[in-house]
Amino acid sequence: MPDKKSFDRDSISNTLTVAIGLSLICSVLVASAAIVLKPKQLKNQEEYRQRIILEVAGLMQPGGDITALFSGIQAEFVTLANGDSAEIYLQKKGGELQQIILPISGPGLWSTMRGYLSVAPDGNTVKGVRFFEHGETPGLGDQIDKADWRDLWVGKHLYDGDNSPRIEVVRGFVLRDASNTDAIYQIDGLSGATLTGNGVTKLVRHWIGPQGFGPYLESLK
Numbered sequence: 001m002p003d004k005k006s007f008d009r010d011s012i013s014n015t016l017t018v019a020i021g022l023s024l025i026c027s028v029l030v031a032s033a034a035i036v037l038k039p040k041q042l043k044n045q046e047e048y049r050q051r052i053i054l055e056v057a058g059l060m061q062p063g064g065d066i067t068a069l070f071s072g073i074q075a076e077f078v079t080l081a082n083g084d085s086a087e088i089y090l091q092k093k094g095g096e097l098q099q100i101i102l103p104i105s106g107p108g109l110w111s112t113m114r115g116y117l118s119v120a121p122d123g124n125t126v127k128g129v130r131f132f133e134h135g136e137t138p139g140l141g142d143q144i145d146k147a148d149w150r151d152l153w154v155g156k157h158l159y160d161g162d163n164s165p166r167i168e169v170v171r172g173f174v175l176r177d178a179s180n181t182d183a184i185y186q187i188d189g190l191s192g193a194t195l196t197g198n199g200v201t202k203l204v205r206h207w208i209g210p211q212g213f214g215p216y217l218e219s220l221k
């Protein structure tokens with residue numbers, strides 16, 4: 001029989017040794033997994049970003065090879081009024097510009113909303129919009145993600161005749177009537193989420209304005 005005094009498995013030192021040993025093994029396993037998975041995570045993040053850009057450009061095909069499809073998109077840097085540079089994306093066909101995809105972001109009700117806006121080569125007509133990151137409430141503000149609402153943007157004009165940012169998410173429904181000459185700038189509101197809609201109006205107007213991509217879009221006209 002082993003001497004109980006020489007080996008007490010419930011002793012403080014044994015408990016500490018087991019706890020520290022287990023912690024070390026687990027931390028090595030977690031750290032190794034993080035290192036091994038990092039390149040895969042970065043690749044997935046990049047693919048997700050590319051997929052969103054393809055979606056806003058209307059170029060994503062179900063089951064399509066994202067890398068191959070994205071090869072038709074060209075990145076370009078634009079210097080903003082504050083000196084920062086922003087990456088935009090151009091889709092060309094046979095050397096001819098088809099659309100410009102601009103990153104947009106700004107505050108909603110609860111969160112910073114991030115997305116992309118696609119503009120036709122006239123620098124004025126919307127080709128698509130897509131928010132891919134936000135913390136707005138499910139069922140309320142998160143309607144900005146819904147395809148039906150995004151489709152309402154297609155064909156709308158960003159600027160009025162004076163070249164001022166005019167696009168607007170209205171409260172309620174756009175008056176679909178010949179008397180409403182502003183309908184070309186208006187998008188139906190998000191029911192129960194007027195504040196998120198106001199945030200979208202504000203951030204889009206900022207990014208197409210003089211502090212954002214306004215001067216760049218102007219140069220296309």
Ligand SMILES: Cc1cc2nc3c(=O)[nH]c(=O)nc-3n(C[C@H](O)[C@H](O)[C@H](O)COP(=O)(O)O)c2cc1C
Nearest residue numbers: 109136137140141142190191192193194195196197
């Ligand atoms: C829990 C909770 C979450 C809400 N989330 C949002 C939201 O994500 N976006 C939003 O605009 N309004 C949200 N609201 C509602 C706003 O407080 C506000 O009532 C609403 O924007 C007004 O829009 P309406 O005029 O279309 O009703 C939320 C309200 C509550 C109580």
